Amino acid sequence: MKTAVIKIKGTHCNACKLLIEDVSKDINGVKSCQVDFKTGETTIEHDEHFDFNLFKQEIESLGEYKIEINNKNI
Template sequence: MPATTATFRVIGMHCGSCSLLIDDVLEDLPGVRSTRTSVKDELTIVELDTTASSPGDVIAAIDEAGYQAEHIG
């Protein structure tokens, strides 16, 4: 399956628990192979099967968790 790595800026994280919550939420999305979230860098990097979910799906999941996300690459 085709995969891509996408980077998102995440606003609103305050601690390690925030990054763990985002990783947990994203790992529940279909097609997410891995995710790494950094509070310090305000970024999450997602390896994504593009046939199952899109960057828009990732943003929606992060927003639904109470944070703001922007696809930056």
């Protein structure tokens, strides 16, 4: 199991947090996703089947969200 920390710009409220966490559950390889909507910092626990590009595409398609990578554990 690996942990990735990313920043999602555009998170403004608890609804953003819940939406991203809910959609993340359906992305292959994601075991958990915790979003801090105040800072945009998002922690993803994932396995070897995790596809960051798919995750990025799915989340950015939800609205005005932009993903930045904070570490290389992806």
